[in-house]
Amino acid sequence: MEQLQHTVPLVNSSFYQPSTFLLTGFPGLEANHHWISIPFCMFYLVGLSGNCLILIIIKKTQSLHKPTYYFLSMLAVMDLGLALCTLPTTLGIFWFKIRKIEFNACLTQMYFIHILSVMESSVLLAMAFDRFIAISNPLRYSSILTKPTIIKIGLAIVSRAVISLFPIPFLLKRLTYCGSNVLSHSFCFHPDIMKLACADIKVNILYGLIVILSPVSVDFVFIMLSYVLIIKTVVSLTTKEKCLKALNTCVSHICAVLIFFIPMIGLSVLHR
Template sequence: MSLVNISFYQPSTLVLMGFPGLEADHPWISIPFCAFYVIAFSGNCLILIIIKKNQSLHKPMYYLLSMLAITDLGLALCTLPTTLGIFWFNIRKIDFDACLTQMYFIHILSVMESSVLLAMAFDRYVAISNPLRYSSILTKSTIIKIGLAIVSRAVVSLLPLPFLLKRLTYCESNALSHSFCFHPDIIKLACEDIMVNTLYGLVVILATAGVDFLFIVLSYILIIKTVVGLTNQEKCLPALNTCVSHICAVLIFFIPMIGLSIIHRYANNIPPMVNTVVAYIYLNVPPVLNPIIYSVKTKQIRKAMLRTLWRKNNPI
């Protein structure tokens, strides 16, 4: 039958997957995932509380770190219900519109995380290349405008995605590849031409995360150039040390994202387990590791945490 003659069909529900072939072990697999979510929520909430309570941390760098923590909390919250629902209760079905909603917020938060990492790279560049004007360039109002621009960019650029998916005719198969809804995964279920969806998804990822990554690389090229040109070489190490946490955050976000994008678009013959693991790394690892990295590598955050813990253990 020709594709043009297929009547319009949209499934009422979609079926989510956990770890293919390991369904019997899902209760055991849920244990590390529960640990991941506990660490992600507690770590990022602690970062937010520490920054809010310590006046010395009311600076552009830590405001941006707060945005990163909020974004990570959002990502963890988006995937938690369906992931633990599968592992604990074997709840695999999700309403089609609910799936599109989850997909929309997952992609919005991913774009926001990419944008926040770019803003943090710019913050480090200004702090190192022009420290005397740092506070006058990155004022509180500027940070607020950056935050609003980040949210607006993500919301507007991804707004057409659910509507582009709603117009498609789908096949009888309604099984997805993950325990959450992901745009490249959903369009594979369509029974008609998906060129518009594929092209739009590619344009969005290149215009957001792709552009962000290029500017982050450019920022560090300029940072290295500035540090190399410092007359006092003893300042080089402390200057670059402030960037270590951010570089780690960039790598743990962009490497899995690039890998997952390549897998969905080009690697059709790889084992399903590889696709599943990379997807979990992409969405679960950054919210877990980011607060740990910044707590360990950022001296001001570490000292503020120790002061807070000391006050709780030694009340006056």
């Protein structure tokens, strides 16, 4: 009944923005949302506690105060941010059946979800660069990746994400929307919001693709290039043991890259 009331088109207004959006859990399984929330709570608990544990261990262990672990800390902070961005609305739907989210609050959540995703992509690129320097030029590793350099890299990562995604909320605010305000996720997502608009959304589609195909895809290309150079360096090592040892330091990073990039780029293209 609530959904029908929010899907009546407003024909008497030339410009319309809904005051709220309705988020969606699992359609048709509303009666089981409390049970579905159990694995979600476990995932959130593991993610939050695991990343907090990483940060605490790195902070308290002096031997881990190295560039590799600084970048790992950045990645943990991004993961915490993403979890905290989606947790309130997701658990609000499952536990309290709270589906409504105010228009500007939805845009704010969407903005932070997207900038954290772009920042995570940039941190993975920085980690690939870190591995390349460590393997190809180990004697100069500590002199190249100094603390001031890492701070500058961190600031560049934040600035790049904030600036590149800054127009997105304003591109959505300029649109007029149809009567329907029902989103298909339990959080606010740019492609999901723009599909509710009655206006021409070509600019939103193109800009969204530019953001994905520019920062994120460029990061992926440079990560792959870094690994080509790493493999080239590893192959030139004299012993098999050294070769395996060098590659073992990259395995976890490669897994993180694949887990992050494949779903992100795939879903972004499919949504469009």
